[in-house]
Amino acid sequence: MGRSLCWCHPRGLRAVSTARWIVGLTGGIGSGKSAASDRFGERGAAIVDTDLIARQLTAPGGAALPAIRAAFGDAVIAADGALDRDAMRALVFAHPAERQRLEAILHPMIRTESDRQCVEAETPYVVLVVPLLIESGTYRQRCQRIAVVDCEAAVQVARVMRRSGLPAAQVEAIMAAQLPRADRLAAADDVIDNSGDLDHLHQQVDALHLQYLRLASA
Helix, strand or coil, X not given: CCCCCEXXXXXXCCCCCCCCEEEEEECCCCCCHHHHHHHHHHCCCEEEEHHHHHXXXXXXXXXXXXXXXXXXXXXXXXXXXXXXXXXXXXXXXXCHHXXXXXXXXXXXXXXXXXXXXXXXXXXXXXXXXXXXCCCCHHHHHHCCEEEEEECCHHHHHHHHHHHHCCCHHHHHHHHHHCCCHHHHHHHCCEEEECCCCHXXXXXXXXXXXXXXXXXXXC
């Protein structure tokens, strides 16, 4: 790609609606967002992960389940009372309009909870992890900086297959439904190259952590 381990665009900082200095962290499926956010957390940043919030909302007894059951029926509810993610994934891929119905239920709840966590964080800056950060204007506007975790498409496919057991064709279909890699990179202030090993990733995150501390205190 011809880029250094991590790089920054000299853009002006974005306005946010919360009281904290926020870094939006994103990347395609299998890019390594979790590994990067884990390292930011180890360095002392508060991590607000919208995927984790979504899982909590759809776990047994989760606040989103009554509305999901009413909209989609018992076929998408697992035996333990949680959202049956495999059944829902199959439904939204077969019927794209159903994805919009699901998002209309989940997204406002996720935004509310992520806002709460960002405001209540007691760290110099917050890392807000959002898979669809760039596609979503509401999340993007809340971030003063955008960091994209990036790697080659073949690496993404291999990682997702290894961790989830999904066939390559299904992983590629998920990737095709996401924002193109070039568009994510174009929107980034900082790029974390995760094509190497974990040490390579950690070095970049550590450097960005120091940079974010300086920016947040300015």
